[in-house]
Amino acid sequence: MQSALVGLAAACLFLLIRPQLISPGPDNSPPGVDIQSLSDSGEFRNQQQPVSYQAAVAATAPAVVNVYASKVYQQTKHPLFQDPIFRRFFGEAPSLPEQRRSNNLGSGVIMNRDGYVLTNAHVIQDADDIRVTLRDGRQTYARVVGIDPDTDLAVLHITMDNLPAIPIGDSSKLRVGDVVLAIGNPYDFGQTVTQGIVSATGRKRLGITTFEDFIQTDADINPGNSGGALITARGELIGINTAIVSNSGGSQGIGFTTPINQAIDIIQQIIANGRVVRGWLGIEAQILSPDIIEVTGLINGGVLVAGVLQNGPAEQAGIIPGDIIISLGGQPTSDPQQAIKLITELNPGMDIEVTILRGWDQQTLRAKIAQRPSPRLD
DSSP states (O other): HHHHHHHHHHHHHHHHHHHHOOOOOGGOOOSSEEEEOOOOSSSSSEEEEEEOOOOHEEEEEEEEEEEEEEEEEEEEOOOGOOOOOHHHOOOOOOOSSSEEEEEEEEEEEEESSSEEEEGGGGGGGOOEEEEOOTTTTTTOOOHHHHHHHTTTTEEEEEESOOOOOOBBOOOOOOTTOEEEEEEGGGGGOOOOOEEEEEEEEEEOOOSSSSSSSSEEEEEOOOOOOOTTTEEEETSSSEHHHHHOOOOOOOOSSEEEEEEHHHHHHHHHHHHHSSOOEEEEEEEEEEEOHHHHHHHOTTTTTEEEEEEEESSSHHHHHOOOOOOOEEEEEEEEOOOOOHHHHHHHSOOOOEEEEEEEETTTEEEEEEEEEEEEOOOOOO
16 A cells, blocks of 8 residues: 555656646647648657638638539431431421520639639530629629630639639649648539648649649549639639549549649730730640660650641741751750640740751751640530
């Protein structure tokens, strides 16, 4: 009994000296959860992780809208009903209404208080009636300012008082593992928020758009989310939700978002000009195969010209299929995407030096950049 009392007294004395060993009770819990994270020096440090993203949602969700687009089209009878023999046995075709209306559902983001709304081009494709519904229930018609099929972005304009505007972040600062939230109108359920992380950045060659530099996220993105917002845990817009990879039509944890830094340039050009102006050379570029690199000795690579558009800027400059572009405007070129990006950033009418390897001869040609033709959405 005496030894037990001595042990208890020793334990009490130790806890008085080191009170931090006592875990705080529920009433003393901090507003966040303490987690350990690695510092730049490789040491762990304590960091407060928010237990709720309500503040981020409250700052951004009012500026995320539902977009309803519809189109009237003429109905036609099946060609079989034009066959006299078929009509003899089965009678005349049933009468059909002359017109039907197809509907499309998506989301959008109010970028400023002037009423400019950013969404996906495929959401409003060929629509003749577009309506926007705000989170507070207000609804209005929207006017198409312009579209950019090359990035699947479109700008709408609405006229309404007291419009919210979303805080805009910097997508170049995103890191893999950052927490993100997707806000949109999936399946027309109404505004919905889902949470995930940045799975990857700089995703290219997906075949979704012409110019790809997508943010990949596992935040649930479903039909109806297209054109909606991807925000940070701080409540800043860093992307426009564009596409999903899915075998079922629903979210499978692979969604792609257009970075807001890219979208800002698009929206500014559309507001100013009604369209996006890009430079164009008129070539089909392919990556060099290892065999060609070995034979030519181009250790820094190059871009193979697989095709040249007739009467385009490249043909007029003397570029032919089979040429290998080594540099554009003095900048070494080793990737088709890099070459296209460099060309599209030039203004039409500008001259550019194109250094090529033709056979074993290196030569420099001068081409005049033209305006990239606008593609049509299929």
